[in-house]
Amino acid sequence: MAQGETEGPVGGSAVVSSAATGKDGGAAHEVLAVVFQIRQNRLSVLLWCRALPPFEGCWALPGGRLGATEGLGESVRRQLAQKVDVRDLSHLEQLETRGEPGRHPGGRTLATAYLGLVPAGIDPVVPHDTAWHPAAELPCMAFDHAAIVGSARRRLRAKLSYTNIGFALAPPEFTMSELSRYYRAALGHDVAATNLRRVLLRRGQIEETGRSVPSGRSGGRPAALFRFRTRSLEITDAFAVLRPPQG
Amino acid sequence: MAQGETEGPVGGSAVVSSAATGKDGGAAHEVLAVVFQIRQNRLSVLLWCRALPPFEGCWALPGGRLGATEGLGESVRRQLAQKVDVRDLSHLEQLETRGEPGRHPGGRTLATAYLGLVPAGIDPVVPHDTAWHPAAELPCMAFDHAAIVGSARRRLRAKLSYTNIGFALAPPEFTMSELSRYYRAALGHDVAATNLRRVLLRRGQIEETGRSVPSGRSGGRPAALFRFRTRSLEITDAFAVLRPPQG
DNA sequence: CTGGTTTTCGTCTTCCAGGCGAAAACTCGA
DNA sequence: TCGAGTTTTCGCCTGGAAGACGAAAACCAG
Structure with missing residues (x-):
């Protein structure tokens, strides 16, 4: 019984991840990070403000397209290095992958979200479009990122109990x-x-x-x-x- | 832990997953399912035997390429419908996504794995290349599927405690x-x-x-x-x- | 030295789960 | 019909872990 999984040629070596949205068999894949830190006694999440449509003016989770030769965790750390120093991250774990066809107006995009933690007390330098927001009072959020932050909060709360x-x-x-x-x-x-x-x-x-x-x-x-x-x-x-x- | 799983309707939209391997910016994406059932007092997992390389003769998790217009959970249910009747599934939740560049010899392939459960007592008809194997004595497994089964076992064990x-x-x-x-x-x-x-x-x-x-x-x-x-x-x-x- | 403040320590209580053995309910054979 | 064997059910005991609470410790300021 032929499984759906036939192998094609290796093909995509040295694929430059263009800004264009993938549109053949393989959908575009991005990684996202919910980075939490306790700041002023509040659980806060790192967000950046979108300057361009879609969701112009709304806030989004840091992340970006998965590189052609990098693993998922690897990619998150790379992308996060532009927002917070990677060495500031005290923990990083995979959270969930979202793939609803309509989740990204710009075209089919899968997103694998990670939960990242930064210890309290330090104040990483972040770019100008980036800021910490209390997780309990999220601003206007782009895409399904508000739901992802919710998942991350539940995950963190649960793990505080048994890890x-x-x-x-x-x-x-x-x-x-x-x-x-x-x-x-x-x-x-x-x-x-x-x-x-x-x-x-x-x-x-x-x-x-x-x-x-x-x-x-x-x-x-x-x-x-x-x-x-x-x-x-x-x-x-x-x-x-x-x-x-x-x- | 508490991974809530937002699941869409079962809708088996007839998406023809093309056999071609994605080769632009988006990597190929497949879904896999670790389907457990208690059979003869043993935790068993549904596997199919590969007839072609790579991993010819080894056993693999059911699954296949993500269709262009279907969600992840939707895709798992569709692919599983070929192995076990979808109505047999008493539970389905997302497990993890693997994306190491080298995990698939045929080319870069991301895989989102799901944990599925079938109640004891029923005996779904399965294709000829498909069989139940005790999870404690896995046969030769293709790709990283043995590790995925391990994750699924740990998830199930943990959830039996607090759900x-x-x-x-x-x-x-x-x-x-x-x-x-x-x-x-x-x-x-x-x-x-x-x-x-x-x-x-x-x-x-x-x-x-x-x-x-x-x-x-x-x-x-x-x-x-x-x-x-x-x-x-x-x-x-x-x-x-x-x-x-x-x- | 005294009062106020914050942390630390010990105790009490409660809750929950595992262990164990007695009782219940049934089958089978004499 | 009666007793032995089997399986399930129930009640009691125990131990462990965590929340509540108050007393004691350690420090500052006046």
Whole structure:
């Protein structure tokens, strides 16, 4: 039984990704990035303002056409390097791919979206058409980008529960009240610093550095500094509700 | 995690996917499906055997080229209709998109993989080159399809913990010992029927039908029949570890 | 030194899931 | 008809993890 998948000649070597929209068998493919950072205690997303139609004046996710010889993640990092320094990215993971035929007025375009995170505290230089917007109050958004930001928010919220992804939101060292503010911004609800500390310590996600910050002008006990034990994504295996027996 | 999947109507628009390989700015794009079913108490995946190079004689995931006017989910359902009846599919969600330049010897090809589920108990007619294989003992696999099956298994295992996705593995009505066998096959470890019952009842995922099956030849108390309350994906919100205050 | 502030620590309670064994309900054979 | 065997169901106990809360610690300012 012949599968649809017959192989043609290799063909497309050295294809220059023109600005034109692909219009034969292969549809155009772009990558997009939802880059989050906690800024002023709010979850914020990096957007750029479109100067040309379609969606002139609306805001869009950073991204662009997939290069002929690059992988998807590779492409996101390349395109993002024009917006934020790649080294600022503390985490990047694939989110979803959208391919509804009508999603792009300019012609059939598939988009693979990524979720990127930048630790709080740094302020990457961004181009003039680019700015951070609170994720809770999105401006006029181009294409289906508002929906993609929504997916990214849900993904981040869920992963804060059962992974150590907080490492990507927090700076290298932090106090517990800082961290609880980051979690509050990302989760959308209060998180008691005292409980957060116990939970993350028990899970082995964070550890004390031994140092502490001097108390501020208003007094108060000096806060201990913590750090995440690992800065790569790890799943809290205990989150599984139907566990294997024998624990 | 919570990948919601916005799915269009099933509409199998008769798009003739041309056999030509895309070779302009847009790379070729295909959709793949990891279709799982519990068969003989084993998690099994639907594969077809390639008769032509590359990977002649190896097994591949069902799928094919994305049609010019169809959405991604739409395309998967259309292509799957040739392998299993679309109405057999109890669940379908997007899994991941792979785009490494070298993943397809025949030329640059992006692939968006989906996770599909078929309830236990039915036996869809499949083409002659197509067969079910235990997911734990995959045969020689083409391309990166083995890795994709691995992703699908992990996704399914995780979602069994914090969603009601069991509805897609089980037949409309089932006994608790049946259901615990399905969970065992999918999770890879024992699941006590007595605990599973309490957990799923507490979560409101399943309910008693009131009827029961007569006990078998070997005797034993007749088993009550249960069903899932809803047959669409719902997230168990209580799974979140960092919950909002006030419960 | 005292009052105010912030962080830290310990305790209490609650919830939920796994383990286990007794009871229930049925078949089969004597 | 009665007892042995089998399978399911139910109730109780236990352990673990997390939210709530208040006391104690550590610091500043006046």
